[in-house]
Ligand SMILES: Nc1nc2c(ncn2[C@@H]2O[C@H](COP(=O)(O)OP(=O)(O)OP(=O)(O)O)[C@@H](O)[C@H]2O)c(=O)[nH]1
């Protein structure tokens with residue numbers, strides 16, 4: 409049974425501000441705290457401070473272009489404001505960063521589309537260890553809580569322990585899972601999963617895949633095949649192809665996003681492991697350079713540690729001082 413619209417709206421945004429704030433503490437130290445310290449050393453904003461801030465930004469995974477945008481904007485405001493002591497550099501940076509993340513603020517979530525497509529089909533891809541399987545477990549939990557009937561397909565038939573790991577998640581969440589022997593063609597798992605989902609009148613399907621490097625062209629072809637087979641069962645499927653990126657890899661995550669988008673029609677990104685890394689600034693760089701939105705972020709290993717990506721909440725959490 410689907411939830412009432414009002415309850416569903418609540419679930420549209422799976423957010424926990426305190427958790428988000430805590431998970432971003434290392435990134436906050438690297439960016440915000442460093443800037444605040446620099447600014448507090450001088451009463452008035454001048455070119456020297458701008459240079460110091462520029463260096464902090466450039467070395468913080470935010471990327472050169474985003475950093476320059478922020479510095480240029482600040483310099484402009486410095487010129488137009490006669491009393492520089494009135495300028496609040498933190499507010500200027502915050503506004504710029506929010507502007508960058510707002511690029512995809514209005515992308516419809518799966519909850520808004522789910523009534524049109526039944527079952528709604530999500531394919532999860534990414535390099536080894538990015539967090540695909542864990543993210544599927546967390547997503548299944550979010551959907552289950554929303555009252556949706558979930559079916560998971562284990563199309564990672566490559567790694568020995570893959571089935572077992574996904575099975576643990578499926579049991580924990582209490583959702584149906586389809587698995588086949590190791591070595592089975594992943595597209596046949598995808599095919600069967602969709603048929604089972606149709607038979608059981610499921611609302612949403614999550615398909616896990618094996619980790620793969622974009623440099624392995626046979627594995628990238630395999631993704632195309634999975635996609636094609638999904639489309640044979642349901643002509644609209646997959647509705648979403650989410651690329652999972654490990655946030656702790658910083659610049660590598662950016663490269664993966666660029667490379668995977670050459671082979672597959674990505675519809676969204678999920679950036680995991682933002683807890684415990686100082687490289688969270690990469691989120692800004694990824695969004696400014698990629699053509700697809702960030703949909704979810706991973707903030708821990710637990711079942712509730714996947715949050716809807718919300719640009720305003722993200723920037724606020726990054727700038728909020730810890731109590
Ligand atoms: N701290 C933290 N750990 C995470 C997060 N997401 C995933 N992990 C951990 O990352 C490790 C790898 O996660 P998996 O879900 O197995 O990654 P995968 O992409 O499925 O890996 P392969 O199937 O081997 O390619 C596990 O130890 C997860 O607990 C996160 O948001 N935060």
Ligand SMILES: [Mg+2]
Pocket residue numbers: 540541542564570616617618619
């Ligand atoms: Mg996996």
